[in-house]
Amino acid sequence: MSGFRRFLAKRIAVSALLTLISVTIIFFVLRFLPGSPFESLITTGNLSPEQAEEVFALYGLDKPLWQQYLVYLRNLLTFQFGYSILQSRPVWAILGPKLANTLVLLVPALVTTAVVSTVVGMYAGWNRGSTTETTSVAVTTFLRSTPVFITAIFFLIAFSYTLGLVPAFGMRQVTATPNGLLDTYLSIDFLHHYLLPFAVTVLYYSGDFLLLARNGVVEKKGSEFLKLHQAKGLTEGEQLLRAGRNSLLPVVTYFALRLGMIFQGLILLEVVFGWDGIGRALVLAIEQQDYPLVQAAVFIMALAVIIMNLVADVLYAYLDPTVSTSGGAV
């Protein structure tokens, strides 16, 4: 397995390099944005130029850019994200819960839709031309191409305002003050608030997986190796499984990449459902030019995408024996 180990080492090295490049870009883009975190205070006269300089020095913002950059890199390497400039709290204490909120919503939704839509898609592809196929493709494509906040609003109108089945807003009742992790995410109240955003997310992502799986199976159907499987006496279901296994690659790749991207949250969805996720936090932080907060959030997002890319690569090599891990084509 030394070939695989070398492959892994190479991929990790590339990922590390990518991370460095992305954090560098974040840093400089932020600094080159016009204005500063205290812009509003200075323009309203609440902060005199002397005081402002003092505050700048306090946060190390008076030093040359390259020194700031080095400090920034050192802090990232030790996972010290620092303090939010505007909220005077550790960045992690602000981002942590919001990230958790986002992931609690999106990860189960993504896994559910990946499994269900893929299975439906494979079935649809196998029965090409059937009602199942045409309906499922039409419905999911419609859901995929409608902006998610529109779908969300329609669901709110239908299930919340008209039928009154679920609450319309927030993650829990306003009066609730949960203590501890269990209470936060495993209460009936939370589940009640959870259902609608969960359903919308599942439907939103379903089209991609369904189409990928369907197209894969359609392409594989009629191929020679399936004919041989059929000649061997495999049942239709067993043949479909083989066809599915052979078209799994793009689905898994897409799943891994999507998983990396959900660390950015689904801002529109969070806004519509009043879900206190990382997407909203990031938008707010950028508006206020809260450097440490933005840097940390973007860093986490970039890291997630890069890591999931790495996972996709490794899965690729694992799932498709024709992908050579020792570099170069077979």
Place this chain on the structure above:
Amino acid sequence: MTDTDQPLLEVDDLRVRYSTSEGSVYATNGVSFSIDNGVNYGLAGESGSGKSTAAEAVLGLLPENGTIDSGEIRFKGQNLLDLSAAERRDVLWEEIAYIPQSAMDSLDPVMTTGGQIRQAIKKHRNVSRTKAQERVRELFDIVGLDPERTGDYPHEFSGGMRQRVTIAMALALEPDLIIADEPTTGLDAIVQDKILDTILDIQERIDSSLLLITHEIGVIAETCEELSLLYGGKVMEQGSVDNVLINPTNPYTMGLKNSFPEIEGGGDPVSIPGSPPNLSQEPSACAFTERCPFATQECEQSHPDLADLPNRNHRSACHHVERAAQMRRDAAQPDTWGIDVEDGEESETGEVVLETNDLQKWYEQSQSIVSKFRGETPTYVRAVDGVSLSVSRSEILGIAGESGCGKSTLGETMALLSQPTGGEFTFDDKPYEYYQNGNMKEFRRKLQIIFQDPFDSLNPRQTVRKLVGEPLTIHDYRTDERATAITETLETVGLPTTPAFLDQYPHELSGGQRQRVAIARALVVDPDFLICDEPASMLDVSLKVNLLNLLRRLADTEDIAIVYISHDLASLVEVSDRLAIMYLGRMVETGAVDRVARRPKHPYTNSLLSAAPEKDPSVERTRVLLDGEPPNPVDLPSGCVFAPRCPKATAECRSEEPAPDAAGDEGHTAACYFPEDEGNPIVREAGQNRENESVGD
């Protein structure tokens, strides 16, 4: 079984119809044949004759749009069509196994080869995984694969080895009937020969019957005892191979047999003109009548029934069976079929057009950064390794060799589609660098290349008119007389020039027509040089002969120099003036076609020649089976590259490489220290071990 006389498989009046968006296609129209226990049965015919459909109907593998309108398929007396889907599945593999057509695609790419065989075993037998794995190893050994490789995936095997895997799979449960659908199509002659040898050997061992479907009569002549010839979904002639192929009584059989090119033996092959019948309705006349030179009024009326010929195992569907002897004589003459015979005078070959000297094309293998940093010398795949040849006007040079010998790379390098990495090469007395420095357009006009696959090499969204006219636009050649240029070229390649034809798209054309359009595209700019890379390998035998004749005519009348690259020695011998045999990037033997084919000097040429099947079942062929596969062109053995597989290699061969002209004289050279002598042919019996053989020099 009580009744031992009962045939193993009886197909009775089978009618299969495909429904397509453009109406029905009547693929088989009352096909009947029966296979006895332990018999090898051949099913032959051109593409579209319904032979594969018949096999798929037996296996129950017809595509969804195919329906069996009537007929019975009785296996051991039981009508398979009466069985439920589940019962049918139980018969599959347990009793009837299948060897599919294209070994390259018929194995599941994400499952180990051993796993796929185990799956077949476990599907039908309740055995433990260890037991099944034991059987797989045993099977690998039987078909000549390394039992240690059962854990490897299909892509780790070569085409021939993959076909062995499917054979091993077919054997797994020792079925009573093996159906092999073109098991060797797409494999080169040497591999084909070895695979057939393996199938026969094993089939004898487990005593099963074989239904072999192929378009190559030669393969059937060598392997089968009985056959049916199909045309237009009808059986034209059936019976014992000896009777049918030696004394055919049906004009179609005669035509097919005469169009099969052979390396030795007399006369040019005669093709059957015309194209296969339109099957959009059941044939009311004799299916072959449109192309049959002996057709009369009677033939137009009805399709003849299969009639038993007296005293022999031989049936023929022809209204004129009684005239068979006379027809046989006439059918050998090209003018019977309405083909103009060009007088045999070969035009003088003109001046040299293209010459290569020690031409090389090495591919660098990808290297890790670390080894690059360390300055290690990269390894190379030596696809073309020092080839010297020359081609003159009006001359056809044939280049032959196994798959992977570098012949296609040589063609691409000569066409400057890939950059030579060493050696010289001149075209029209100018070095290739001259063309690369701004004269590429001139080069591209003068030298044209025709690719293997007529299905992929034409743009599906262009009409024939556009396809053939496009090179004129690109090269700004005869643009003011476009229409004339297009018509002239189409006439040259023997295609219709009607507006209706010009407006057709590639998918509306037959395979032969497509390949002709591809050739017309090359010819429309009046090139001096044509490189054909396996142009006929996808075509039926009669179309293949047409194509060969066309190329021959082009060389003779248009003074074009042609390089014809193929693994099919029979067609090469047919069409070429000179023949070059290539092995692992080098030329091992070059010379005039007659001398190379009749008196080969290099042992490799000898084995290539002996691998081609004979169409005459009465001729015994001595096979020279080569061991192993060509070595990896990365680390070539020192000395003669053929030495590891050569039956007469000595220490000298292994230490020093023979020069390309180590043997022979001007006009016929071979890179061998011990050229074959007529008096001392080295023929090894198939399967015998090399080490036990003492070969004197």
